Amino acid sequence: MFAEKMKHAYPDSGFPGWFTVEKIDNTTFAISEYKHWEETHSYLLIGAREALLIDTGMGIADISGVVRSLTDKPVTAIATHVHYDHVGGHWQYRDSFFVHPAELDWITGSFPLTNEQIVGFLTEQPCEFPMGFAPEKYRMFSGPPKKLVRDGDFIGPSDRPIQVLHTPGHSPGHMCFYDPEHRYLFTGDLIYWGEFFLYYPSTDPVAYRESVKRLAPLSVERLLPAHHGLAITPEIIPEVEAAFDSLAARNLLKHGAGRFTYGKFSMHI
Numbered sequence: 001m002f003a004e005k006m007k008h009a010y011p012d013s014g015f016p017g018w019f020t021v022e023k024i025d026n027t028t029f030a031i032s033e034y035k036h037w038e039e040t041h042s043y044l045l046i047g048a049r050e051a052l053l054i055d056t057g058m059g060i061a062d063i064s065g066v067v068r069s070l071t072d073k074p075v076t077a078i079a080t081h082v083h084y085d086h087v088g089g090h091w092q093y094r095d096s097f098f099v100h101p102a103e104l105d106w107i108t109g110s111f112p113l114t115n116e117q118i119v120g121f122l123t124e125q126p127c128e129f130p131m132g133f134a135p136e137k138y139r140m141f142s143g144p145p146k147k148l149v150r151d152g153d154f155i156g157p158s159d160r161p162i163q164v165l166h167t168p169g170h171s172p173g174h175m176c177f178y179d180p181e182h183r184y185l186f187t188g189d190l191i192y193w194g195e196f197f198l199y200y201p202s203t204d205p206v207a208y209r210e211s212v213k214r215l216a217p218l219s220v221e222r223l224l225p226a227h228h229g230l231a232i233t234p235e236i237i238p239e240v241e242a243a244f245d246s247l248a249a250r251n252l253l254k255h256g257a258g259r260f261t262y263g264k265f266s267m268h269i
């Protein structure tokens with residue numbers, strides 16, 4: 001069920017073989033960066049006349065070359081949130097990307113980490129950086145968005161409306177995206193297999209819990225996270241919700257509370 005893997009070499013990406021494309025269905029593709037420890041996934045949703053790119057990857061190689069090999073439709077980019085590993089390819093979409101107002105300052109130059117700190121994350125191991133990639137030249141994208149989007153808005157192709165859910169906690173303007181026709185839920189950095197980051201000053205453990213609770217009533221056929229295993233299933237949502245409930249009951253939803261492990265996911269608060 002997890003689609004044929006298409007391991008094309010993408011001459012236009014700058015670094016052939018950096019991206020892996022997986023077909024979720026005929027009009028939905030995961031574009032992944034498995035050679036980096038973050039195992040980032042961006043998603044291309046193709047409609048009749050337009051396409052939507054959810055996240056643009058790490059910016060190590062040029063994702064737009066891969067996108068162009070999959071669609072010739074005009075593409076709008078939207079990041080689940082403004083972290084370097086989700087807006088890395090935005091420079092190819094600088095006239096056509098949307099952002100949540102809570103992270104407008106981050107995308108326009110006031111991100112709370114220095115470029116040095118960002119490169120520090122980027123160069124953590126394991127990573128097989130492509131030959132010729134120069135981390136010291138890496139710069140996080142910044143620029144003005146075409147439009148601000150808010151909770152409840154619909155974005156994407158006109159024949160495939162995608163609902164915006166403002167889900168703060170991992171970051172203030174984090175968004176999940178729901179495709180009601182396919183019942184796909186794009187969870188960004190809110191839910192994936194791995195460690196949830198809840199200890200940065202810009203994270204909010206209480207808001208995180210509320211955001212997870214908002215996902216619980218949705219009818220979800222396929223959960224599509226921004227990192228790690230794509231075999232993840234929607235059953236994880238109530239598990240994460242229960243974990244947050246138990247931490248809240250013990251008054252542990254505050255920074256410095258510690259690390260908590262639950263099977264396929266953990267929380268660093």
Ligand SMILES: [Zn+2]
Pocket residue numbers: 081083170171189
């Ligand atoms: Zn993030």
Ligand SMILES: [Zn+2]
Pocket residue numbers: 083085086189226227
């Ligand atoms: Zn991320």
